[in-house]
Amino acid sequence: MTARIVLQQADITRALTRISHEILESNRGSRGLVLLGIPTRGVVLADRLGAILDQIEPWSGAVGALDVTMYRDDLAKNPTRAPSPTSIPEDGIDGKTVVLVDDVLYSGRTIRAALDALSDLGRPRAVRLAVLVDRGHRELPIRADFVGKNLPTSVEERINVRLEETDGTDEVTIE
């Protein structure tokens, strides 16, 4: 099956810029904002969002990473995964607005695991979700607050997100 490009570098940048504005708007500024990327590509996207936010207005929030490996409900069904580091701000997440950042939203199970992981780290004021691509097929009552692109897909199709930092190129393909 051949891959079809659905987002190119400029599209990705544009989507992230739009999401940044939406985040600032809904949070009324960057105060108390914590962006937590879900490894691997969610962390890259969170870093980029942080950089864009910083350009838009003086940035007082924080960017980190939240590994959800230990909270997954499919650990026994897949080969063993090596966990990635979790990093949260020095002063924790209590009372903050946490925006979870991931590349693709699909079944919702990763986000379910992220919510569990988050609750073991503290008690945020609110939790939001930003994703580059929402491909549908949810298996849990979870939705994204900020979406780069909605991509209706069939279950047989594969969405590949490639980013400069991890894959050497910026593109989203469907195959």
Next chain:
Amino acid sequence: MRHLLSTRDLDRDTAVGILDVAADMADVATREVKKLPTLRGKTVVNLFFEDSTRTRVSFEVAAKRLSADVINFSAKGSSISKGESLKDTAQTLAAMGADAVVIRHGSSGAPRVLADSGWIDAGIVNAGDGTHEHPTQALLDAFTMRRRLHGNAARGKDLNGLRVTIVGDVLHSRVARSNVWLLGALGASVRIVAPATLLPMGIEEWPVEVGYDLDEAMDAGPDVVMMLRIQAERMSAAFFPTAREYSRQWGLDDERAARLPAGSIVMHPGPMNRGLEISAGAADSARSVVLEQVANGVSIRMAVLYLLLSGTGEVGA
């Protein structure tokens, strides 16, 4: 990882991988909720044919932090009975549905026998077997050294270039064996110092340098000095004349400890014989990382249990 029986089976990347997972586990200990749901519904059995409260508790804490159910099964015989046989015990545990068995046994190779037997399908972790190996001890030692060497930037790194001196009863030490293989895999250079009576035959084939003189070894300025415990029963078996002579020749006393370079650390697998292989001063000095070793033990055992019990048995990317 199916079992952890020996550090001999670990190559550099696997070993570094375990240390990396352990680093993540160590972070859990600093959080408010010191628990992960990862191994919910899994049963870990601590099968101890020998007493070792320290090791057992360390595995117990590790398993509980990962939300596994823990059963402590002491199979030690009384002075009259020989204790339950390995086979009967294994079959009992299999019937109870154990997912992992952490085994401490007085006989070298007992964990391997259990893993190969077909009596039980669980993952087997060697928690010390006779005078063979104690792989989680070596892993926690390596973890401790790596933290000292690389601090928070340790992820992905090995122990390349580190100079480690191991002193004492290598002949009877499972800790020494596991450390020698693991440190070799991680790129450290190992020097062993002991009287010839406490060195195994064929040690010249090991990937180590061997010497008899502790003072000479101290003057070489090692990064790590690991003191091994002298068991009481060696005193009466002509391995050395008296405890006093041993202590003078091969004990880490205050004077020897003071001669170590500033950044060097002193390790001991515990429990220590203060005044025999290590002086109280050296054991409690700022160089001593004995308590760090204990804390790191939990992280390493969490990592091992996670790698054994999650997944389908294959290691993914």
Next chain:
Amino acid sequence: MIRITGATLPDGTRSDIFVANGRIAPPGTPTTSIDADGLIALPGLVDLHTHLREPGFEQSETVLSGSRAAASGGFTAVHAMANTMPVQDTAGVVEQVQSLGDRHGYVTVRPIGAVTVGLAGEQLAEIAAMARSRAAVRIFSDDGACVHDALLMRRALEYVKTFDGVVAQHSQDPRLTHDAQMNEGVLSGELGLAGWPAVAEESIIARDVLLAQHVGARLHVCHVSTAGSVDVIRWAKARGVNVTAEVTPHHLLLTEQLAAGYDSRFKVNPPLRRDDDVAALRAGLADGTIDIVATDHAPHPVEAKECAWDEAAFGMVGLESALSVVQAAVVDTGHLNWADVARVFSAKPAQIGRLDGYANPFAVGSPANFTLYDPAASTVFGIEHLHGKGVNSPYLGRTLPGRVVTTIHNGYPTVSDGLLVDADIVAATAEATHG
């Protein structure tokens, strides 16, 4: 009269063999005929070192089960070691063991007498009584334990000489092998198993050959396992010491590397040694330094082996596999030819044990004890090839050459077409033969 057609004798000639009235007969008119085309006729194998375990350890082996194992391996005589319970240290016990062997009839069972009372190494057993009993014991051994006390060993050598007997020494210095588990070397150090140094064997052999020379007695060295032991024995023979030595099939084929997996089937006393030792043992057997092959067949119940290595019992069963292992280790490798095998596994052990009837096995008038063996066969050795009570064979799952097709003991078949003849039939035939 039985006629065996077309068998190849050990010297390579082809010949028909006639058997009548329990003996090799001149050509005549046969009532039955056995086709031995392609098979080697070897004299009945004589094992100088067998543990039959009865009386006392019948859960491990009995005289009957051990005799069946022996017959299936091509043996017609075995020497039963003394470490039974009660120990074979009195005339009563040795006579009992011998009569059990006679009654079952698969092989000739020759009891070995203990050197010391209860194998305790303290006081000589009633050697004269055993030698002059119906069992006519000629080999004395504390096997399993070493006659360690030098003075006691000297006395034993001297005293046994009185009855044309021989002391078969289990050469193992007990102090040097305290709690020992496997050959001492690089591997034992890595595995954390207490080492069993070669010198613990060699030093006892060196002492014993000097003692034997000093008192002018015969010495037999059991299960030689090291290159150094071969050197010591070669030196002793050159000095004219009256010493004979045995090697087991497993020490001719297996090495200590097999201990690496802690599989206790490979735990044996003396332990498996290094490649160099195996090479020296093969060469020693080929040049006559080592006189014979003996099995040290040591059956154990499964629970004695289903445990950690240092909790497991020492020993391997070996009767059923012995000839195949000898073929693999020293015949197929060119060290021995079949005439040599006949010597080291039949004529010479019979001579050491003073067992009559094996000097000219295929001569007319000799007792008909022989086995027909197919050296071209090849089998994956399995439980189904074991006929004693023990399944502690180190060869399970290994491909071994050769197959025992027929065994004739005192003129009647104990193995026929590769299958053991029924125990009742063998016992009845044996009784008729004894008269």
